[in-house]
Amino acid sequence: MRVLLCRSGCEEHLVREAVDAGWSAAVRGPGAVALTGPPPVGGTTSSARPPGGWAFADTELTEPFEAAGDSVNALAAAINDWFGQSIRGDTIDQPWPCVFTAAGDAAGLARRATAVEKAFGELLRRRLGRVARLSTPARPAGRGAFKGLFVVFTAFDRALVTRTVWLGGQRRMADDDQAPSRSYLKVEEAYGLLGRAPQPGETVCDLGAAPGGWSYSAASRGARVTAVDNGPLKGGALDHPLIDHRRLDAFTFRPTSGQRFDWLFCDLVEEPHHVMRGLIEPWLAERWCRQFVIVLKFGRTDPPGLLRELREPGSALARYAPGAVVAHLHHNRDEFAVTGVLP
Ligand SMILES: C[S@@+](CC[C@H](N)C(=O)[O-])C[C@H]1O[C@@H](n2cnc3c(N)ncnc32)[C@H](O)[C@@H]1O
Incomplete structure (x- = not known):
C-alpha cells in the first residue's frame, strides 16, 4: 500500500487525481489518501505517478509500517524497533533525513510528533550513536524520491513509518519586507519545482505583474524584468532599476x-482555460520564452478536471513543454502552480 498526504480539505481532489492515474484510492483520514491494489497497468512499482508527479499530494509514503502505542515512550520504542530492523545490513555513513510530522491539521498532533521525535532520538542515540549523529530533522528540499526515516502521525496513538518517500517540493518560504505582495512567496516556492531561479542578466516577462511581487523576486536576483499590468507597482518593485513597467494588456503583449525571454511569469486572476488558450499556448507555441512559472486559479472550474485536461497528451503543456509540473504548493490556495522548460 502507498499513502499520499495532502492539505486538509483536498483529500477528495487527491482521490480523483489518483483514480485518473489508474489507482484504486480512498480517503484514509484527514490529509491522507490510501492507494490500494496493484499499481496501474503500464505503470511501474517505482513510479506510477501522474506525469510531473502528484499535484495535490505533498508526500507519498511507500509501504508504510503503522506504529501504534498509547504513550510517547511506547510509540518511540515501536518506531525505534522497526527502524533498527529495517537498517540491518545497511551502511549509513552520510547525513540522512529523520523527519517527524503530522497528517492534516488536527490540534495537538504536531506536538505529539515532536514529543515522540525527541524520545525516539534519545533511544537511537543510546542504541546507534553514530547513526543518530548523522540524522538531520529537516524535510529534504526539492521534488522527488528520498531515503531516510519519515514518520507521519495520523492519530494521537498511531503513526505511519517508512524509509522511502516521494516529496512534492512544498515549502514555506521566508517573506521579504520589500516584497510588494504575498504573491512573492508563490514564485519563490515555484522556483524549487524547476530547481533554478532567475539569474543575473536573464530576462523575464511578468504578465499580470502588479503590485510586483514576482517582478521584485526576479529583479532582486539581478534579472531584467518587463512587468506588464495596467495596475501600479508598489514597494520594492516601484522604480526598481531592473523593472520596466508597461501598462499594457497581458493577452496582446x-x-x-x-x-525570446528567459522566463515567462503569469499570475492573472482569470478563468484558467482562457489563460491557457489565449495566452500561454501562443507563448509556448511561438517559443517566446525558455521556461515559465504560471499560476492557474481554479475559479469555478473543477480542480481535478482541470488537472486532467492539463495532463492530456494533446494539451499545450504536453505538446510544447513535456516534463511540465503542475503542483498545489504550500503558498497556493485555490490555484495550481505550473512550471516547465521548453525543449
Ligand atoms: C494576482 S495579481 C498579480 C500579483 C503579482 N504576481 C504579484 O506578485 O504582485 C493579478 C494582476 O493581474 C492583472 N491583470 C488582470 N488582467 C490583466 C490583463 N488582461 N492584462 C494585464 N494585467 C492584467 C491585474 O491588474 C492584477 O494586478
Whole structure:
C-alpha cells in the first residue's frame, strides 16, 4: 500500500487525481489518501505517478509500517524497533533525513510528533550513536524520491513509518519586507519545482505583474524584468532599476521580433482555460520564452478536471513543454502552480 498526504480539505481532489492515474484510492483520514491494489497497468512499482508527479499530494509514503502505542515512550520504542530492523545490513555513513510530522491539521498532533521525535532520538542515540549523529530533522528540499526515516502521525496513538518517500517540493518560504505582495512567496516556492531561479542578466516577462511581487523576486536576483499590468507597482518593485513597467494588456503583449525571454511569469486572476488558450499556448507555441512559472486559479472550474485536461497528451503543456509540473504548493490556495522548460 502507498499513502499520499495532502492539505486538509483536498483529500477528495487527491482521490480523483489518483483514480485518473489508474489507482484504486480512498480517503484514509484527514490529509491522507490510501492507494490500494496493484499499481496501474503500464505503470511501474517505482513510479506510477501522474506525469510531473502528484499535484495535490505533498508526500507519498511507500509501504508504510503503522506504529501504534498509547504513550510517547511506547510509540518511540515501536518506531525505534522497526527502524533498527529495517537498517540491518545497511551502511549509513552520510547525513540522512529523520523527519517527524503530522497528517492534516488536527490540534495537538504536531506536538505529539515532536514529543515522540525527541524520545525516539534519545533511544537511537543510546542504541546507534553514530547513526543518530548523522540524522538531520529537516524535510529534504526539492521534488522527488528520498531515503531516510519519515514518520507521519495520523492519530494521537498511531503513526505511519517508512524509509522511502516521494516529496512534492512544498515549502514555506521566508517573506521579504520589500516584497510588494504575498504573491512573492508563490514564485519563490515555484522556483524549487524547476530547481533554478532567475539569474543575473536573464530576462523575464511578468504578465499580470502588479503590485510586483514576482517582478521584485526576479529583479532582486539581478534579472531584467518587463512587468506588464495596467495596475501600479508598489514597494520594492516601484522604480526598481531592473523593472520596466508597461501598462499594457497581458493577452496582446508580444515580444519584439526575434526576442525570446528567459522566463515567462503569469499570475492573472482569470478563468484558467482562457489563460491557457489565449495566452500561454501562443507563448509556448511561438517559443517566446525558455521556461515559465504560471499560476492557474481554479475559479469555478473543477480542480481535478482541470488537472486532467492539463495532463492530456494533446494539451499545450504536453505538446510544447513535456516534463511540465503542475503542483498545489504550500503558498497556493485555490490555484495550481505550473512550471516547465521548453525543449
Ligand atoms: C494576482 S495579481 C498579480 C500579483 C503579482 N504576481 C504579484 O506578485 O504582485 C493579478 C494582476 O493581474 C492583472 N491583470 C488582470 N488582467 C490583466 C490583463 N488582461 N492584462 C494585464 N494585467 C492584467 C491585474 O491588474 C492584477 O494586478
